Amino acid sequence: MFSRELIRLVPFASLVLLYLYQVKPVPELNGYPEESFRSVFFKLLPMIYLMLAVWAEHNSKKDKKYSRTILTGLFFSAFGDACLVWRVKLFIPGLLFFSIAHIFYAFAMRFKYLGIKFALISSVVFPLAFHLVSKIDDFVMKILVFYYCSLIFLIVWRSFVRMSRLHFNSGRYAVIGAIFFGCSDYLIGCDKWIISIPQSSLLIMITYYTAQAFLACSVFASD
Template sequence: MMRNRLIKSVGPKLLPFLLSSIVYFALQPQKWEPSPYRIFFKCLPIVSLCFFVLSYYFSIKKRYSSLILFGLILSCVGDACLIYCENFFIHGLLFFAMAHLTYIIAFGVSPAKWSVLCVCGFLGLSIYLFMLPGLQNEMIFLGGLYILLILIMAWRAVARLQVFEKMWTWTKICATVGAILFCISDFVLAVNKFRFPVPYHQEIIMGTYYTAQLGLALSVVELSSRGDENTTQVCSKKKEN
């Protein structure tokens, strides 16, 4: 019953995103010269997700929805900058860094889950040391800062999942998968740009990126908020018993 409600509520709203994503991969505008048309087709799926999030804007998760929406908008601007990579790569990097900061604020600081932070910290240091030989000038600092922010974002997404406490919901899973896929997308982009060519890098980068943003957008769905409250109440009653 719940699944049917979910499909009927969410499915039609995601059609613009799905169709625009199919059009993007069919036309392959990443192979075109930088132009407004290329910006349009690259950003259209994210713009579609912005409207999807707006449809849940007045739910009881309004603050969370607002932050996710703002993160999507910042990402969209970052996408446009990266099309003109030679001149605006750092600008795009900074817009995506602000998007990750927005997602971090949305996910909050509780629960901490220090073990997850340790794993993310180890991965972040390893990735930075791996990328360091290819970084020059300001990218030595900016690259490290970006890695720090995106892995903090992944930490906060994974930490709030609370699998072992049985307080997870499908929207938290969507946010977690989205955060992890975002890390994979950016890692492949960085390796291809600063270390060595990655086969089919455009398909991998954009496929994981669009799916990542879809997961983050799905985490605002209003139906989940009732599930969150019910899950919390069940866990509280178990503790009391």
């Protein structure tokens, strides 16, 4: 039986399919969508749905801080989405907007309990980060990317701690969302600096939308 939270993602999934159908890959951009406001419009429709769904859920929740903070993360992610349509010219602004989003996601998970063992598990992010950074020539970009990878570590770590403290699906959804975010971002880095990945744009967007969907589901399933 499908859970109530996942059923609420049916409109979201439909909008993701609409985006994939409407925004065609461009060979000159290595299979990425065209750099246009049309691409931005269709790319943001799934995110707008998630924000509206989380906002609608907000007033019915006891833990309003969690839903409000996740909503803010979704909001800044949408700005990052828009920037990364121009994935070369606006890559750094996009990275910075997503960095802000991850800070909000991490604070949503809270820091009341330390969870050392979960920090050790999540530290698998760092060997991948060092490998990625070693392939980047620009020093400033190295710093920015390592900083960003540290934020991925932070949300994965805190989501595991949240899951360990909760006895319902909210914590599990948060972990799945954080892990898929890490996968999506690592695909971006690999495709940009290490090796060209076939169908990279499709893989990146599927893992990215999956990440955001499960983070939203963590709100739907929360108390």
